[in-house]
Amino acid sequence: MSFVPLLLVGILFPAIPAKQFTKCELSQELKALDGYRGISLPEVICTMFHTSGYDTQAIAENKGSTEYGLFQISNKHWCKSNQIPQSRNICDISCDKFLDDDITDDIMCAKKILDIKGIDYWLAHKALCTDKLEQWLCEKL
Numbered sequence: 001m002s003f004v005p006l007l008l009v010g011i012l013f014p015a016i017p018a019k020q021f022t023k024c025e026l027s028q029e030l031k032a033l034d035g036y037r038g039i040s041l042p043e044v045i046c047t048m049f050h051t052s053g054y055d056t057q058a059i060a061e062n063k064g065s066t067e068y069g070l071f072q073i074s075n076k077h078w079c080k081s082n083q084i085p086q087s088r089n090i091c092d093i094s095c096d097k098f099l100d101d102d103i104t105d106d107i108m109c110a111k112k113i114l115d116i117k118g119i120d121y122w123l124a125h126k127a128l129c130t131d132k133l134e135q136w137l138c139e140k141l
Contacts, residue, residue, distance in 0.1 A: 018057040018100070018101055019055075019056045019103075020053075020055050020056075021055075021056075021070075023045060023138055024138040027041060028138075029103060029107075030107065032107060033111070033114075036111065037115070039114070039119050040133065041137075042129075042133035043119065043129050043130070045138075046124075046128065046129035046133060047122045047124050047125045047129045048070060050124035050127075050128050051070075051072045052069065052070050054070065055070070056070050056099060056100065056101050056106075057099050058072060064076075065083070065084060068096070068098040069098030069099050069103075070098070070103055070106050071113075072122070073091070073095070073098050073106070073109055075087050076088075077089075078091045078112070078113065079091055079093050081094070081095040090112060090116070091105075091109035093105055093109060
């Protein structure tokens with residue numbers, strides 16, 4: 001009898017650890033991106049806020065593809081998923097790896113995206129994160 005409720009808990013609460021970052025926590029984690037390709041840390045922090053809300057388990061459907069994690073990395077070109085088996089998988093990674101709280105692989109893929117597409121790959125950047133960036137600074141750094 002006790003097996004069924006335990007099974008339901010396992011289904012309702014998956015084992016993927018997730019992280020909802022604060023601005024300052026994320027600033028600390030993404031320091032390696034400060035100055036990368038001429039992009040400031042406040043630009044990155046602002047872009048991630050408007051892209052995923054700093055949530056490592058954010059998933060969004062977008063015109064036949066799915067975007068995963070903190071950086072909302074698309075399975076159309078950057079990672080491998082069952083939804084699009086013919087993905088180019090440029091980052092050579094399974095998309096579900098972008099949904100855990102270890103963002104090391106997310107950052108590595110984001111750098112590839114920045115190298116190939118630039119910061120404007122994330123539409124929020126140009127629209128919302130080019131001016132008045134002081135609010136995205138973290139005093140605790």
